Amino acid sequence: MTTRKAQVKRETKETNIDVDLCLDGAGEYSINTGVGFLDHMLELFSKHGFFNLKISAKGDLHVDEHHTVEDIGIVLGGAFKKALGDCSGIARYGFSVVPMDESLGQVTVDISGRPCLEYRIKCRKRKSGSFDLQMIEEFFRAFAVKAEITIHIESPYGVNAHHVYESVFKAFGRAMDIATSIEPRRKGIPSSKGIL
Numbered sequence: 001m002t003t004r005k006a007q008v009k010r011e012t013k014e015t016n017i018d019v020d021l022c023l024d025g026a027g028e029y030s031i032n033t034g035v036g037f038l039d040h041m042l043e044l045f046s047k048h049g050f051f052n053l054k055i056s057a058k059g060d061l062h063v064d065e066h067h068t069v070e071d072i073g074i075v076l077g078g079a080f081k082k083a084l085g086d087c088s089g090i091a092r093y094g095f096s097v098v099p100m101d102e103s104l105g106q107v108t109v110d111i112s113g114r115p116c117l118e119y120r121i122k123c124r125k126r127k128s129g130s131f132d133l134q135m136i137e138e139f140f141r142a143f144a145v146k147a148e149i150t151i152h153i154e155s156p157y158g159v160n161a162h163h164v165y166e167s168v169f170k171a172f173g174r175a176m177d178i179a180t181s182i183e184p185r186r187k188g189i190p191s192s193k194g195i196l
């Protein structure tokens, strides 16, 4: 089986982003986005998804984190789309529930070819440190649109916002690992329509 890799670069007046992704990795990462909280979350995603991931980003942080976080979602989503190719032989569906102390994160993905995000985080904290947590929803929406994947994210309870989002990104990594993994019983495209 060929190693499924992709490199995507994107440069605008607002951000300059370079992503290097290997789906069949060991969870090795080098992530420098200029946004510490996002670096930490993407390191957890890489580690628990067994994706080898390099991200370097320079964004207009003097404005705020918005463009940088959203655009990283766009480029990382595009890298998954490119690395998956026609999705031959993959499991397609992935699901994971991960606890982080008192918090629970649950992520379900369908590599469907149709972008959709359902996002239900009970924890109402707005900030973790100085990071604006509402940007995480923008990250996942941009990722789902560019990867053309359906993602359902839920955290039904959790007190500490850092714990809540850690559990979500770990579950995201594990669910994407399951969905993108090669299913030996699968012949061709994982769809009765014959295309995704």
Ligand SMILES: [Mn+2]
Residues within 6 Å of the ligand: 040, 162, 166
């Ligand atoms: Mn942490």
